Amino acid sequence: MKRDESRACCLAIDMGGTKIAAALVDSDGRVRTRGRVPTPETLDARELADAIHEVSLKVLAENATSYSDLSGVGVSSAGIVNSRDGVVNFSPNIPALRNTPLRDMLAERFGMPVCLGNDASLAALAEWQFGLNRSVDNVIYVTVSTGIGGGIIAGGKLYEGSCGAAGEVGHMVIDVNGPACPCGRNGCWEALASGSALASRTAARIAAGDSSMMRELCGGDVDRIDAQFVALAAGQGDALAQEMIATTAYYVGVGLANLINIFNPSVVLIGGGLTKIGDSLLGPAAKVARERSYVADACEVDIRQSLFGDDAPLLGAAALVMR
Ligand SMILES: [Zn+2]
Known part of the structure; x- marks a missing residue:
């Protein structure tokens, strides 16, 4: 992907109980490239963050682009998410996420700011912004x-x-x-x-x-x-x-x-x-x-x-x- 095209894209991640999905999404809400891996069965949140990072790297590599070319990184997570503090308080199907500062853990790995929200709230945002x-x-x-x-x-x-x-x-x-x-x-x-x-x-x-x-x-x-x-x-x-x-x-x-x-x-x-x-x-x-x-x-x-x-x-x- 050319640099000016990738700049308009962001990296979107959906952290679910069975899979982690990552995609490059353009400003019209179109998915350019996507990847997914099974959610690791772990009690260690660092392993989850590493898995998110890895699948993201693969998606970026497919487009020959790097984090620095992106407009940002957004993450939706299952569970009760304190989006103000960037913390997943509790997620019934992802036991590793308990009072986990997922936003900052990912920002550290990506070397750039990350936005975090609850998956259903963000689904509402997508339906409204890109659908309606x-x-x-x-x-x-x-x-x-x-x-x-x-x-x-x-x-x-x-x-x-x-x-x-x-x-x-x-x-x-x-x-x-x-x-x-x-x-x-x-x-x-x-x-x-x-x-x-x-x-x-x-x-x-x-x-x-x-x-x-x-x-x-x-x-x-x-x-x-x-x-x-x-x-x-x-x-x-x-x-x-x-x-x-x-x-x-x-x-x-x-x-x-x-x-x-x-x-x-x-x-x-x-x-x-x-x-x-x-x-x-x-x-x-x-x-x-x-x-x-x-x-x-x-x-x-x-x-x-x-x-x-x-x-x-x-x-x-x-x-x-x-x-
Ligand atoms: Zn209930």
Whole structure:
């Protein structure tokens, strides 16, 4: 890549529980080159930082460019991120990250400043900046997969809260007596509306004796049931699977209604693995969200699928640099 072209690019990194992705991203949010490595199974944050550095070097080498040619380095990380201090407080699927000053550890390796944020918040930033071209000022982004995360664009900028940890929408309480959540509390949105919640609710019903083709599909081992499994059975007309997806859609909608009431967004974007189920989930969820929202009576809200899928946190890391 010529020097003037690479200068317009930044290095974006997405630090996830299973993989570390790195990419050169241009100012329009287009990925020029990308690389990825599995997240090292380690309890040592320095090994994670080294792995990020290595995959980044490979991406740069493919473009014959160096750190000094870049407009900046942005990192999105899973977990609770204090973006003000550049610290990952806790990340359930990356045990090495606990009160880890990841931003400064990486800045030291790269020899240049690094920006750090939460993956779902940065996904919201990417969807707004590169997807909606900042055409609206108030957007809620929600990602529904194994867990539920989110990001808030309020008044034309990313809402970060007092220490940069805002947007943990998955842990708003929907049912005070509800099921246990991985966060250690009960009845969180994530414990009712995520892919894991869909799977565990379905497994419990099959274990309790409900009839379903899923019993044969899983060979009697209900631990094999995941969201994809339920979606497959629903597509083949299985009544229990369809009921379980309808229940999940209902809970997704209830959470969205709360967010619409609080933030009065003009656009709500839903991403994450569970959206692959498609209209049988998103349609009913949007209907429940509108019916249960006090604010939606007064103000139109556009509820739709997000644009960038799995790339959103990576592109958000780039958007953070450009901000
Ligand atoms: Zn929770």
